[in-house]
Amino acid sequence: MTKTISVVLTSGGINSAVAAALEAQECRLALLHLQYGQQAQDPERRAFEALCDWLSPQEHQIATLGDWPQLTGSALVEPQHDIEDAAAVSGFAAASTFVPMLSPIMLCAAAAWAQKLGAQRLVWGICADNPGRYPDHSDTARLLAWQLIGQCLGDRLARKVEAPLAQYPKAAVVSLARQLNVPLDATWSCLRGGHEPCRRCIGCVARKAAMAPVAAKKN
Numbered sequence: 001m002t003k004t005i006s007v008v009l010t011s012g013g014i015n016s017a018v019a020a021a022l023e024a025q026e027c028r029l030a031l032l033h034l035q036y037g038q039q040a041q042d043p044e045r046r047a048f049e050a051l052c053d054w055l056s057p058q059e060h061q062i063a064t065l066g067d068w069p070q071l072t073g074s075a076l077v078e079p080q081h082d083i084e085d086a087a088a089v090s091g092f093a094a095a096s097t098f099v100p101m102l103s104p105i106m107l108c109a110a111a112a113w114a115q116k117l118g119a120q121r122l123v124w125g126i127c128a129d130n131p132g133r134y135p136d137h138s139d140t141a142r143l144l145a146w147q148l149i150g151q152c153l154g155d156r157l158a159r160k161v162e163a164p165l166a167q168y169p170k171a172a173v174v175s176l177a178r179q180l181n182v183p184l185d186a187t188w189s190c191l192r193g194g195h196e197p198c199r200r201c202i203g204c205v206a207r208k209a210a211m212a213p214v215a216a217k218k219n
Helices: 014-024 041-055 102-117 139-157 170-179 202-218
Strands: 005-009 028-035 059-064 121-123
Touching: 005 014, 005 102, 014 028, 014 041, 014 121, 014 170, 028 041, 028 102, 041 059, 059 102, 102 121, 102 139, 170 202
Parallel strands: 005 028, 005 121, 028 059
Antiparallel strands: none
8 A cells, every 4th residue: 555645844853853753654755844044044954954865755845935034023034133042031922033923834835735745644843842932833823724724725635734742842752763763963953053053042952951861861
């Protein structure tokens, strides 16, 4: 029997790498990497390419979302603004790196590609932890996106936007990555660009905290 095609939104980070590895066990992979002017665009692309080399997906695509992020005022897409360190992110407000409407637009782009490929699954690699308190990284946002996609594309893409790691904290995702032999060293979590992670932004700090239980077990 022909395997199902699964489109996986793949940033180059740990979560999406693990989600893709899980999908590879049962499905034919179509990996989609979206660029939107983020400061870490180059290292994220290199991480995506490394993941493609490891998984050998049936399809892979790098696409851009154009100039719309310039309208958002997010520090993540404005090189002239420094991204705040994790220590400066506090309270209940979203971090300055939140890009309004980014996740819904990414999901809609992935759904359009899924329809073109005749894919039966659409996978988003968010996990239970939400560093930066991004409001669009929630089950509610995912289910609303699914409803929007269903209304726009009808029965041809009448399926849920799957989030297989949504109930997993980041440390559990890292543990799962080890079990699946995901090449963690090739993934990228830093929100700043450059050849080396800054080790201070929310992406780097969340990665270090998630890796700590694994490092402790080794010792």
